[in-house]
Amino acid sequence: MTVIATESLSKRFPRVTALDRLSVDVGPGVTGLVGANGAGKSTLIKILLGLSPATEGRAQVLGLDVATEGGAIRERVGYMPEHDCLPPDVSATEFVVHMARMSGLPPAAARERTADTLRHVGLYEERYRPIGGYSTGMKQRVKLAQALVHDPQLVFLDEPTNGLDPVGRDEMLGLIRRIHTDFGISVLVTSHLLGELERTCDHVVVIDGGKLLRSSSTTDFTQTTTTLAIEVTDTDEHPDGTGALRDVLHARGIETHDGSGLPGAGHILLLTAEGEETYDLVRDVVADLGLGLVRMEQRRHHIAEVFKDSDDQRARDEQMTGDDQRKEAVGHGG
């Protein structure tokens, strides 16, 4: 089943190309939409809500065409905007009830769903107080509640962790995860912070300059290879423990690199673990050399590296084709 499908979707403004022939399929679950500011994330959401016509191409949300069935889409979809959108002089309950009715829920159902939803997002007694006195975290919860109150099949969350402290961020990410696992609602969440999505999403779509860079599941992103970071002590016998370990591992045919550029570089040895036997080998070698093993930890590939890879890839492409126009299109954004 496909929740969102776009087919060479383009959006051009007089001076800027916000989306450039974007074709992507998104299935159920939590999907991250990653891109730098101006990459076209918000433009894409606007088109998917049927609020802004695409210049060319087609898109479907929940099997409905965005160009002709915008109203039906918006009835089944929730939207949490990036910016502040809450009037300060009404209570959360009153506001969310109103938004539920704006989604077509009858008055009694709107009140019941509001109470339920506010509880699920973690707002209790404070929901009767005016929103003006809420903390940023509470406001984000109200914004999330209004997107969920009509029990949509899909929600668009635009930068939901913006402005939150680390604890609030973790809580919000946990909540986003539960929207799918507990509530059964598919999620499209945008962020420019990649680490967040790595933990929360099943699938990540990376766009830049309105173009699709990559679309694959997060496990593909992060678990194709495991990098091990190893740190050892120096001994009298081996004044440079790290160097000694590196030499032995090289002799055993294992490539290492010193992780230059990373914190603690020089003392840390990075190598690619092929499987269980690599761990055993490292342990044995360290023991034979009589070194102290300070750490041996998995370094997950960061989604950031995807960006780096594709940037490199693109740079190579451009060199080969010498296509200046393309560079220009990438430089701008929506």
Next chain:
Amino acid sequence: MAVEHSLTQPGEQTRIHNIGYRNYDGPRLGRAYARRSLYSQSLRGAYGLGRSVKSKVLPMLLFVVMCVPALIMVAVAVATKAKDLPVDYTRYAIIMQAVIGLYVASQGPQSVSRDLRFKTVPLYFSRPIETVDYVRAKYAALASALFILTAAPLIVLYVGALLAKLDFADQTKGFGQGLVSVALLSLLFAGIGLVISAVTPRRGFGIAAVIAALTISYGAVSTVQAIAFDQSSTGAVPWLGLFSPITLIDGVQTAFLGATSAFPGGEGPSSGQGVVYLLVVLGLIAGCYGLLMRRYRKVGL
């Protein structure tokens, strides 16, 4: 989080509130219902209902101020056994125009500037409703609120007139004409108030601009009318009345609704000029609606 917390302690007695997520499979009433909901919420909001106590004070106060003179007139008419009410139904709104102006100036910006300022408008458009629904609901709500404000004292007058046993047919006709007049006035004032308020997200600017637009136009028109009347160019007086909202209403009701004009010397428009008045009023209402549509087409997400 408390919900998760109670999940981890299934034995806890206070767990009854945790019933997990429930899906909604009841009816979804769609776009027309959403528009009606926005209308009723905005209408209630125009009298501060569903908002803080502070925001109830001004509209309620103005409502009372609007009705008290009618009550006094009725009391006087009943007590003195007068043959007619001291003021025509059609005249009442003209006399109380300052109160009506204040109400439009306070509630117009309240209705639309808040949504713009706090960026709630994009949230509405992420719902089934569209620009046209938003504009119609807001316009209808403010016009209805104004109609309630201007028709309530007329009802007081009418009930009082019947209690004073004044001529029923005569009073009913006057009351009916008064209602038509204030309905037109409500539409016109709501349109002007909303167009001005929708320009700025700042409520204070909106209030000042609406008051300025209403009082300056009226002040200028009545002054020039007075000068024209003094200079014995009485023919110019009715034409000058086309340039302020309240004199427009005065002109229309003088021409068509049996009212006595409040223009200098009672020089109201003839029925020929009255048609021009009516066309200008209707044109302004349509124009305000068109401008609002244009304004909100740009306020997307």
